[in-house]
Amino acid sequence: MLTVPHTTNYLTEHFGDDAFTTLEGYRARGGYEAAKKAISEMSPADVIELVKDSGLQGRGGAGFSAGMKWSFMPTDGDQPSYLVCNADESEPGSYKDRILLERGGHQMLEGILIAAWATQADTTFIYVRGEYAFPADQLDRCVREAYDAGLLGENIFGKGFKHDVVVHRGAGAYICGEETGLLESLEGKKGQPRKKPPFPAQFGAFGMPTTVNNVETFSHVPHIVKNGADWFKGFGTEKSPGTMIFGVSGHVVRPGLYELPMGTPLDEIVFEHAQGVPEGRKVKGVIPGGMSMPILPAGMLDVPMANESLRERKTMLGTGGVMVMDERTCMVRAACVITYFFRDESCGQCTQCREGTGWLNKIVERIERGAGSEGDIELLLDVCGKMEAKTICAFADAAAWPVQGLLRHFREDFEEHVRQKKCPFPESFEL
Ligand SMILES: Cc1cc2nc3c(=O)[nH]c(=O)nc-3n(C[C@H](O)[C@H](O)[C@H](O)COP(=O)(O)O)c2cc1C
Ligand code: SF4
Known part of the structure; x- marks a missing residue:
C-alpha cells in the first residue's frame, strides 16, 4: 500500500x-x-x-x-x-x-x-x-x-x-x-x-x-x-525523485535551508521561501547549485530545480546551494571572487588546472581594475575551453563553468569594464 x-x-x-x-x-x-x-x-x-x-x-x-x-x-x-x-x-x-x-x-x-x-x-x-x-x-x-x-x-x-x-x-x-x-x-x-x-x-x-x-x-x-x-x-519529478535541502544565501530577506521536493521552481525558492531581495531591489542573477555551477539571469528563474531541467539551461543542480545576487552586483567582481577561490584550491597536479585557474583569476582581476582589453573576453573563453574535460578530476571543469556562465549571461558587464576602463558598478560589494 x-x-x-x-x-x-x-x-x-x-x-x-x-x-x-x-x-x-x-x-x-x-x-x-x-x-x-x-x-x-x-x-x-x-x-x-x-x-x-x-x-x-x-x-x-x-x-x-x-x-x-x-x-x-x-x-x-x-x-x-x-x-x-x-x-x-x-x-x-x-x-x-x-x-x-x-x-x-x-x-x-x-x-x-x-x-x-x-x-x-x-x-x-x-x-x-x-x-x-x-x-x-x-x-x-x-x-x-x-x-x-x-x-x-x-x-x-x-x-x-x-x-x-x-x-x-x-x-x-x-x-x-x-x-x-x-x-x-x-x-x-x-x-x-x-x-x-x-x-x-x-x-x-x-x-x-x-x-x-x-x-x-x-x-x-x-x-x-x-x-x-x-x-x-511521490515527491519531486519523475527523473529526480525525493526532496532536497536547498541552502539559500546572498541578497535575500530570509536566507536559510529549505527542504523541498526536487523540481521546485527556482523562483519559488528565491521569492516565496527566501522572500526575495531586501528593500524591493531586483534580482540580477542566481547560482542554482553551489559556486561551481553556472549562473542564471533573472529571466531564467522559472526553472524546476532538478538535474534534467537545469541541464537544459546549461547549468546544474550541484549541491542545491542557491546564491542570489541583486541588481547592484558587479559580475566581474563576482568572477574575481570565484576564480580566486579555485586558484587557491587547485591541488596542482594537472597543468590545465594549476595554470588555467591562475590565468582566469589574473584576467578577470585585470578587467576589474580597468586594465583589460577587448581580447581578454575571448581569452577567458579560450582558457576555459582548454580546462574542461581534460584533467584528472572535475575540479578544473568546476572552475571553468562559472566563468563561462557569467560570460554567457553577463558579457556586457565585462565589456563595459573594458570600454570605461573602470568598474561601472560603484554600489556593488567590495572586493
Ligand atoms: C572538486 C570536487 C569537490 C567535491 N566536493 C564534494 C563534497 O564536499 N561533498 C560531497 O558529498 N561530494 C563532493 N564531490 C563529489 C564527490 O566526488 C562524489 O561524487 C560524491 O561524494 C558521491 O556521493 P553521492 O553519489 O551520494 O552524491 C566533489 C567533487 C568534486 C569534483
Ligand atoms: S583538475 Fe583536479 S587533480 Fe587536476 S590539478 Fe585540478 S584539482 Fe588537482
Whole structure:
C-alpha cells in the first residue's frame, strides 16, 4: 500500500526538536526501525533493488543513482570492503550537510547501516570537513551512543552482521571533497585526486572496494526503506525523485535551508521561501547549485530545480546551494571572487588546472581594475575551453563553468569594464 506523505520535509521534520539528536529521542520517533527491517527481513540484493527502484540520486553534486553505485560493490570476495560518507562539504554556498550532521546524526548513521548491509561493507569512514568541529563532535556522540546500544559493532540486531564506523576529521581543503582526493587524504597522504579507472568500487580506501556517498544521500535511505520506493517517488519529478535541502544565501530577506521536493521552481525558492531581495531591489542573477555551477539571469528563474531541467539551461543542480545576487552586483567582481577561490584550491597536479585557474583569476582581476582589453573576453573563453574535460578530476571543469556562465549571461558587464576602463558598478560589494 502506498503511504500518503503527511509532510514534504521528512528529512528535517524533527530538526527543531533537541531530543531527535539523541539516540533515545530518535528511537522514540521510530529511529533504527528501518535498519532493523532491512537487516532482519531483507537480503542485501533486495535493499539495493529497492533503492535503485526509488530513483534516489546522489546529493553530493553529480546526481548518480545511489542504488546503481551500491550494485557495483563485490559482495563475494574475501577482502574487506568499505563505505565512505562524504561530509567534506566545502562548496561555497552549500551548508545542508552541516545541519544534517548537527541535528540528524542518527538518521544519517541509520542510512549508513542500511547501505552497509546492502553492500556488505565492513567499515564506514565518515570524512568530516576540518572546519566542522561542532558537527563532528555531535557525530562522535551519536556513534558512541550507537555502539553502546549494539547498533554498531558485532552481531547487530542479533543477525550476525558486524559493522564499524570511524569518524575522520579533514584539515580544510576543498579538493578533499572530490572522492578520490578524499580517499588519499583518509589514507594520510596529500589530498590529490587519483586517475580513474580504477574506480573506488574496485580500488578505493586502502586499495579495497569502496562506495562513497554524500551525507544527504545516506540520510534519505531510512525513509525509503520505511515507506517504500513509490512513496519516495511521490515527491519531486519523475527523473529526480525525493526532496532536497536547498541552502539559500546572498541578497535575500530570509536566507536559510529549505527542504523541498526536487523540481521546485527556482523562483519559488528565491521569492516565496527566501522572500526575495531586501528593500524591493531586483534580482540580477542566481547560482542554482553551489559556486561551481553556472549562473542564471533573472529571466531564467522559472526553472524546476532538478538535474534534467537545469541541464537544459546549461547549468546544474550541484549541491542545491542557491546564491542570489541583486541588481547592484558587479559580475566581474563576482568572477574575481570565484576564480580566486579555485586558484587557491587547485591541488596542482594537472597543468590545465594549476595554470588555467591562475590565468582566469589574473584576467578577470585585470578587467576589474580597468586594465583589460577587448581580447581578454575571448581569452577567458579560450582558457576555459582548454580546462574542461581534460584533467584528472572535475575540479578544473568546476572552475571553468562559472566563468563561462557569467560570460554567457553577463558579457556586457565585462565589456563595459573594458570600454570605461573602470568598474561601472560603484554600489556593488567590495572586493
Ligand atoms: C572538486 C570536487 C569537490 C567535491 N566536493 C564534494 C563534497 O564536499 N561533498 C560531497 O558529498 N561530494 C563532493 N564531490 C563529489 C564527490 O566526488 C562524489 O561524487 C560524491 O561524494 C558521491 O556521493 P553521492 O553519489 O551520494 O552524491 C566533489 C567533487 C568534486 C569534483
Ligand atoms: S583538475 Fe585540478 S584539482 Fe583536479 S587533480 Fe587536476 S590539478 Fe588537482
